[in-house]
Amino acid sequence: MAGTEITITGWATRDIRFPTSLDKTGSDAMNAAGDYSSAYCxxxxxxxxxxxxMTFTIGRGNDIVCAAINHVADRVKGRTLSSLVADWGKTWRHLVNDSQLRWIGPEKGVIHLALGAVVNAIWDLWAKVLGKPVWRIVADMTPEEFVRCVDFRYITDAVTPEEALQLLRDAEPGKAERLEEALNSRAVPAYTTSAGWLGYGEDKMKNLLRETLAKGYRHFKLKVGGSVEDDRRRLGIAREIIGYDQGNVLMVDANQVWSVPEAIEYMGQLAEFKPWFIEEPTSPDDIVGHKAVRDALRPHGIGVATGEMCQNRVIFKQLIMTGAIDVCQIDACRLGGVNEVLAVLLMAKKYGVPIVPHSGGVGLPEYTQHLSTIDYVAVSGKLSVLEYVDHLHEHFLHPSEIKDGYYQTPTEPGYSVEMKAESMDRYEYPGKDGVSWWKSEEAKAILDGDKI
Structure with a gap:
């Protein structure tokens, strides 16, 4: 790395929470009233x-992730940036190898959420120093440099470093053209969930569907799992607006609310609405269950998708290798940051499973636009789609943006999740008197209300 050596001298954490439970933004069958939050590093x-x-949460417990960030970030204090990025796979292994911290994982749960925030902060720092967006750093890597970013422990039965090299070399033809498409913001088509939250009334849902359709969206996702009658009514309304034969695609998401038999029976009653996939039909850890749901729904033409709660590359390995999913929904910070995402992209490429990241949360579209661009340009070479929720982008210095149904490829150096200082101060929890929203009278409706 050219220029003066840079040393990490310390870190700060911020517990940032936005009161989205007040209007039911993000509401679904499992998560009735979340406050979109950021455990920030x-x-x-x-x-x-x-x-x-940052790592995304939905409110209570965000402080626990911040506490865990303090432990993980301490492992890079005093290190030079160049030493961290020279052998990224080794650095990632170092960050997960504190034996006492592993005990409260290993590589899952709160400690892994904290890892994602710290790893992504290193990538953001590196990108700013290089003057590039994160996606471009990876897109410019040789296959050898890409592979050195990955810790292959536990996944060599799915893909070896040698196989990964070959997969990336096989993707080289056409890469220059795909890079040009990315630079022209034609690498990542968007889909919308904004109309589909379970807590929204019919009129709001209809208006949002019409608005997003007019903006160029062709993929629409609705939450399901409340009751069959309500879901049939809501999906019927959606199909009235987007049609069946106009190139518009419908997806549905149950957010883990069903058992395996319930998922199969329930989706059989929604099959006439022809959804592309059912997302999170059951427990996110149930590989066997996802396989059973996928096998049962295949005659209906309905696929199975999951990943936003998939805690590491090992669970993804099992979902992918056993044929349990049709769509792989990586999460930018539930996984251990960029490096572990790259591992999953490689496995998905080998087994032919499309990448459709989870982006339903504050900061996630800002993150995942980079990951989808990396997948298209450097790994899969296949155009996919990426979730977009139209909430809270105004709090970021470089918010994600959709135009004509496509993500506008980020060009600013970094990982796009740097939040405005005034937003951090206003929404920090519990915050300062006279500054934080959480000290206001309005906040009492949440603080003193039922915790559901």
Whole structure:
């Protein structure tokens, strides 16, 4: 890395929570009233640069993730940036190898959420120093450099480093053209969930569907799992607006609310609405269950998707290798940051499973636009889609943007999740008197209300 050596001197965490439970943004069959939140990590250096990373939660417990970030970030304090990125796979292994911290994982749960924030903050710092967006760093890598970013422990039965090299070399033809498409913001078509939250009334749902259709969206996702009658009514309304034969695609998401037999029976009653896939039909850890649901729904032409709660590359390995899913929904920070995402992209490429990241949360579209671009340009070479929710983007310095149904490829250096200082101050929890929204009278409706 050219220029003066940069050393990480410390870090700060911020517990940022937005009161989305007040209007039921993000509501679904499992998560009735979430407050979209960010467990935020800021890496400090002896230079003008800082690294910003975050992990998404939906409110209570965000402080626990912040506490875990303190333990993980301590492992990079005093390290030079160049030493961390010279052998990224080794660095990632170092970050998950604290034996005492592993005990409260290993590589899952709160400690892994914290890892995602710290790893992504290092990538953000590196990208700012290089003057590139994160996606471009990876797109510009040789296959050998890409593979050195991955810790292959536990996944060599799915893909070896040698196989990964070959997969990336096989993707080289056409890469220049795909890079040009990315630069022209034609690499990542968007789909919308904004009309589909379970807590929204019919009129709001109809208006949002019409609005998003007019903006160029062709893929629409609705939450299901409340009752068959309500879901049939809502899906009927959606199909009235988007049609069946106009190139518009419908997806549905149950957010883990069913058992395996319930999922199969329930989706049989929604099959006439021809959804592309059912997302999270059952427990996110149930590989056998997802396979059973997929096999049962195949005659209906309905696929199975999951991943937003998939805690690491090992669970994804099992879902992919056993044929349990049709669609792989990586999450930018539930996995251990960019490096573990790259591992899953490689496995999905080998087994021919399309990548459709989870993006339903604050900061997630900002993150995942980079990951989908990496997948298209450097790994799969196949155009996919990426979720977009039209909430809270105004709090970021470089918010994600949709135009004509496509994500506008980020060009600013970094990982796009740097939040405005005033937004952090206003929505920090529990926050300062006279500054934080959480100290206001309005906040009492949440703080003193039922915890559901």
């Amino acid at each position: 800021i890496l400090q250096t002896d230079s003008e640069y800082q690294g910003h990373g």
